Amino acid sequence: MAAKVELDIKATEAAFVEAIHKETKKGWNKISGxxxxxxxxxxxxxxWIAESSAYGALKDDPDLRKMFADQLASSVESLSRDIAALSILTVEQVWNAAVGVLWNAINKVIASATGGLLALPVL
Structure with missing residues (x-):
């Protein structure tokens, strides 16, 4: 008869936190860059928009000022969408890392007792 294997809660907790920390740090590094x-x-x-609107070429041209402001707003929107996409990838990577730690710990115990495994959940 095989020896009883128990889930090491403290080690699993530490591995869980470390896995999430590692993935969120990688995600933040991509986003912050x-x-x-x-x-x-x-x-x-x-x-340039502020100075030109107050003192320069845009001071007396509201249509041109609006055009440059709209271009800047479009750039911010594009950046926001890129950040959102990278964040979604980070969420998936965090999920995979966290589930991997927990399910590996569970399956270590189950496999030692029954030879079976608990299937990984799907995000």
């Missing part, structure tokens, strides 16, 4: 790359361009464009 994109934000850093775009922030310089967008803030410089915003500064």
């Amino acid at each position: 994109l934000v850093a790359a775009q922030s310089k361009m967008m803030t410089q464009q915003a500064a």
Whole structure:
């Protein structure tokens, strides 16, 4: 008869937290890199719109000011959509990592007793 295997709650908890931390950090690194790359361009464009609207070429041309402001808004929307897409990928990676830790721990116990496995859930 095989020895009884129990789920190590503390080790599983630590592995669970570490897996989530690792995936969220990777996700944040992707997102923050994109934000850093775009922030310089967008803030410089915003500064140009502000200064030109107050003192320069856009001061007396509301249609042109609106056009440049709309372009900036479009850039922000595009960045927001890119961040959302990367966030969705991060959620999936976090899910996979967290479920992997928990189901591996469960299956270690089940396999030792019955030889069977609990199927991974689907996101």
